[in-house]
Amino acid sequence: MSRFLKSGLLCAGAALVALPAIAQSSGLGRAALPEEVAAWDIDIRPDGAGLPDGSGDVWTGEELYEAQCAHCHGTFGEGMGSWPMLAGGQGSLTHEHPQKTIGSYWPYLSTVWDYVNRAMPYGAAQSLTPDEVYAITAYLMYLNDLVDDDFELSRDNFGDIRLPNEDGFYLDDRVALEWPVFTQAPCMSDCKPDVQVTMRAAVLDVTPDDPTADARRAQARAMAAASGGGDAAASTPEVEPDEEASAAHSPELIAQGESLYRACRSCHQVGDGARNSVGPVLNGILGRVAGRVEGFRYSPALTGAGDAGLIWTEDTVSDFIADPRGYLPRNRMSYAGLRDADERRALVAYLSTYSE
Amino acid sequence: MSEELTGGASAGGSGATNRRGFLRGAGLAGAGLVVGTGAVRAASPDPLITDVQPWAQFLGDGVDAAPYGKPSRHEAHVIRRNVEWLTADTSSSVNFTPIHELDGIITPNGVCFERHHAGVADIAPQDYRLMINGLVDRELVFTLQDLLRLPRENHVYFLECAANSGMEWRGAQLNGAQFTHGMIHNCMYTGVTLRTLLNEAGVKPQGSWLLAEGADASAMSRSIPMEKALDDCMIAFKMNGEALRPEQGYPVRLIVPGWEGNMWVKWLRRLEVGDAPWHHREETSKYTDLLADGRARRFTWEMHAKSVITNPSPQAPILHGHGPTVITGLAWSGVGKIARVDVSLDGGRNWAQARLSGPSFDKSLHRFYFEFDWDGRDLLLQSRAIDEAGYVQPTKSALRDFRGVSSVYHNNGIQTWHVHSNGEAENVEVS
Numbered sequence: 039m040s041r042f043l044k045s046g047l048l049c050a051g052a053a054l055v056a057l058p059a060i061a062q063s064s065g066l067g068r069a070a071l072p073e074e075v076a077a078w079d080i081d082i083r084p085d086g087a088g089l090p091d092g093s094g095d096v097w098t099g100e101e102l103y104e105a106q107c108a109h110c111h112g113t114f115g116e117g118m119g120s121w122p123m124l125a126g127g128q129g130s131l132t133h134e135h136p137q138k139t140i141g142s143y144w145p146y147l148s149t150v151w152d153y154v155n156r157a158m159p160y161g162a163a164q165s166l167t168p169d170e171v172y173a174i175t176a177y178l179m180y181l182n183d184l185v186d187d188d189f190e191l192s193r194d195n196f197g198d199i200r201l202p203n204e205d206g207f208y209l210d211d212r213v214a215l216e217w218p219v220f221t222q223a224p225c226m227s228d229c230k231p232d233v234q235v236t237m238r239a240a241v242l243d244v245t246p247d248d249p250t251a252d253a254r255r256a257q258a259r260a261m262a263a264a265s266g267g268g269d270a271a272a273s274t275p276e277v278e279p280d281e282e283a284s285a286a287h288s289p290e291l292i293a294q295g296e297s298l299y300r301a302c303r304s305c306h307q308v309g310d311g312a313r314n315s316v317g318p319v320l321n322g323i324l325g326r327v328a329g330r331v332e333g334f335r336y337s338p339a340l341t342g343a344g345d346a347g348l349i350w351t352e353d354t355v356s357d358f359i360a361d362p363r364g365y366l367p368r369n370r371m372s373y374a375g376l377r378d379a380d381e382r383r384a385l386v387a388y389l390s391t392y393s394e
Numbered sequence: 395m396s397e398e399l400t401g402g403a404s405a406g407g408s409g410a411t412n413r414r415g416f417l418r419g420a421g422l423a424g425a426g427l428v429v430g431t432g433a434v435r436a437a438s439p440d441p442l443i444t445d446v447q448p449w450a451q452f453l454g455d456g457v458d459a460a461p462y463g464k465p466s467r468h469e470a471h472v473i474r475r476n477v478e479w480l481t482a483d484t485s486s487s488v489n490f491t492p493i494h495e496l497d498g499i500i501t502p503n504g505v506c507f508e509r510h511h512a513g514v515a516d517i518a519p520q521d522y523r524l525m526i527n528g529l530v531d532r533e534l535v536f537t538l539q540d541l542l543r544l545p546r547e548n549h550v551y552f553l554e555c556a557a558n559s560g561m562e563w564r565g566a567q568l569n570g571a572q573f574t575h576g577m578i579h580n581c582m583y584t585g586v587t588l589r590t591l592l593n594e595a596g597v598k599p600q601g602s603w604l605l606a607e608g609a610d611a612s613a614m615s616r617s618i619p620m621e622k623a624l625d626d627c628m629i630a631f632k633m634n635g636e637a638l639r640p641e642q643g644y645p646v647r648l649i650v651p652g653w654e655g656n657m658w659v660k661w662l663r664r665l666e667v668g669d670a671p672w673h674h675r676e677e678t679s680k681y682t683d684l685l686a687d688g689r690a691r692r693f694t695w696e697m698h699a700k701s702v703i704t705n706p707s708p709q710a711p712i713l714h715g716h717g718p719t720v721i722t723g724l725a726w727s728g729v730g731k732i733a734r735v736d737v738s739l740d741g742g743r744n745w746a747q748a749r750l751s752g753p754s755f756d757k758s759l760h761r762f763y764f765e766f767d768w769d770g771r772d773l774l775l776q777s778r779a780i781d782e783a784g785y786v787q788p789t790k791s792a793l794r795d796f797r798g799v800s801s802v803y804h805n806n807g808i809q810t811w812h813v814h815s816n817g818e819a820e821n822v823e824v825s
Binding site: 063064066067068069070074075078079080081082083084085110119120121131132136138140143144145146148149152153156157160161163164206207208209210211212215216217219220221222223224225226227228229230232233234235236237238239240242244245246248249250251254255257258259261262265326327330346347 | 471475476477478479480481482483485486511512525526527528532533534535536537540543544561564565566567568569570572573593594595596605607611612613615663664666668670672673674675678679682684686687688689690691692693694695696698708709710711712713715736740741742743744745746774778780783784785786787788792796800804812815816817818820821822823824825
């Protein structure tokens with residue numbers, strides 16, 4: 039329980055205590071006119087407070103959604119690229135890569151109505167009529183298998199609707215649960231027997247470019263090489279360029295990979311002028327977030343994996359092509375898998391030569 | 395600020411004694427290992443001294459060459475940076491404060507990180523309106539001029555995005571303090587408390603919640619309990635002495651001290667008093683903390699104690715070789731002041747107390763330093779903040795034990811930088 043809520047905030051009358059007789063008002067400002075309040079007071083609450091009159095059905099919502107929403111959120115609410123996924127993901131909240139959608143995660147339908155009305159479509163906010171917002175909300179319920187296609191949503195039936203995960207939330211209990219552990223006196227010496235590095239960010243290599251940092255790192259390496267760790271003040275070393283990671287692969291390995299790549303060519307293009315076809319273009323795949331090639335329509339499984347942080351590295355690509363369906367269930371790549379680890383290494387080495 | 399004012403408050407005896415014992419324990423000190431502390435004899439005279447330099451001979455720019463001054467052109471690399479793969483579009487995205495380039499506790503306005511949901515609203519001051527409505531005696535509209543006639547206060551507060559370090563839940567991912575910890579800034583705000591402002595409208599007895607809403611194209615909205623609103627929240631029109639930057643909510647933003655940055659609604663247009671929370675998108679779909687069992691915490695507003703070593707760090711390696719070395723970093727707590735910061739050179743096996751320097755304000759960044767003689771061996775640098783409530787910044791694994799790895803938000807675990815013998819630093823996790 040949050041320390042604030044625990045202190046009695048939610049009890050009726052708490053505000054009376056919190057607001058002692060304070061100074062008189064200054065008389066600054068002016069009375070808000072009813073029309074002005076109506077124009078800005080657009081918020082909706084879970085109990086339906088704030089909803090305007092109106093209604094909209096699934097079919098109307100589908101037309102509106104296709105025209106105004108699908109280019110970001112996908113035809114089925116699966117989310118294009120990094121845009122939010124709105125449908126599916128039921129049962130995924132305990133998975134390694136949970137998909138938090140209206141049907142799987144959001145607690146209240148009022149949130150959908152309120153957000154579509156106040157902020158959508160992206161770049162043309164507050165351009166929808168109340169009936170249109172009802173219709174789009176109804177369609178989003180349909181995409182999440184919450185209603186049939188003959189459903190019409192209105193202010194009258196809004197209060198009857200519950201989202202599946204309404205009870206999946208509870209008040210912040212960090213103070214009650216975690217603080218007894220996190221307020222113990224800290225150890226100062228010999229706190230653990232041995233310290234090992236268990237993970238390095240450099241393995242993922244997803245850090246954005248920072249030329250200044252690159253130059254400094256090169257300087258550190260050059261200084262160490264020049265001085266053998268000696269007196270730094272005496273030397274002013276040259277800055278050396280960073281070496282490319284792909285230089286680590288032998289030409290033989292890359293050539294072997296090129297030959298193996300023929301099995302991929304029917305679906306994937308790579309190199310100059312490569313375009314998306316059955317599968318996404320593979321230029322620059324290493325270091326990229328999964329499911330992020332612009333203009334390619336991925337399965338929800340793949341974009342979801344990207345949302346959850348899957349980065350294509352030499353290791354993850356290798357693991358994926360070993361057994362695509364096993365690695366990422368319900369993805370659409372129809373490829374049985376490349377079982378030989380050395381062949382996978384060669385294929386990945388070949389792909390590593392096509393950075394963007 | 396003198397050491398007497400900042401150095402002596404914490405328990406455990408004098409910092410110098412602690413540090414010496416600590417270094418001995420970690421095997422890093424001893425006279426034979428300390429290198430390069432004495433003056434170095436130059437091989438030949440330095441031409442920067444013996445030759446007359448152009449800046450010492452010719453006239454430089456006059457006044458008004460830059461009516462609004464910018465940093466030196468030699469500091470052009472001190473910029474906010476984004477992580478392009480994180481988001482689909484820069485208008486609904488985030489960039490990061492270059493904390494590895496800064497010192498002291500105040501973040502310069504031009505490098506305070508940005509987080510927008512529909513881009514930067516461009517509002518002329520004469521077009522600004524603030525409405526207070528709902529469960530109040532008088533529904534009111536204020537102009538900016540009206541707000542400037544109310545009593546003002548100045549406070550220094552940090553703003554940390556709830557998702558700061560959020561990319562690190564599953565393990566070390568980004569190589570740079572800017573990217574792992576840069577969704578934070580610390581400014582002095584000038585403005586009017588909500589207590590003063592709400593008193594103008596008169597909150598009705600049943601008014602227990604406040605909805606804050608922005609004027610931007612996302613109409614950002616958050617529910618805030620009335621007790622917090624009346625405790626220390628304020629609206630601000632100045633940051634670090636000048637008008638809010640457009641990207642920070644010009645002309646008026648909400649200040650919610652110690653609580654997650656998303657609640658600090660920018661381009662604030664409306665405050666509505668109600669009797670229940672609204673459960674809007676940014677407090678349901680987002681900014682709720684999914685735990686391993688599939689359930690989620692809501693209303694996790696408070697930012698708990700956290701720290702990070704900003705130098706050295708992956709973007710700022712040690713470039714001076716062995717000898718006297720300064721470790722510095724930032725610590726903060728949404729609960730109050732920082733009481734103490736500890737530093738470890740060996741991945742958390744042994745700890746020594748760092749030295750706090752600079753003013754110590756409630757819910758503000760604190761600056762710490764730790765000076766030692768580096769002998770060139772590998773370091774696993776960590777810092778650990780302890781706030782005045784006695785909360786000790788936990789390890790990442792201790793956090794994961796409670797929360798799993800899908801929380802996204804509120805990752806305040808201890809950061810480790812592996813400093814190699816050549817001075818390069820890398821983001822790692824340790825056992």
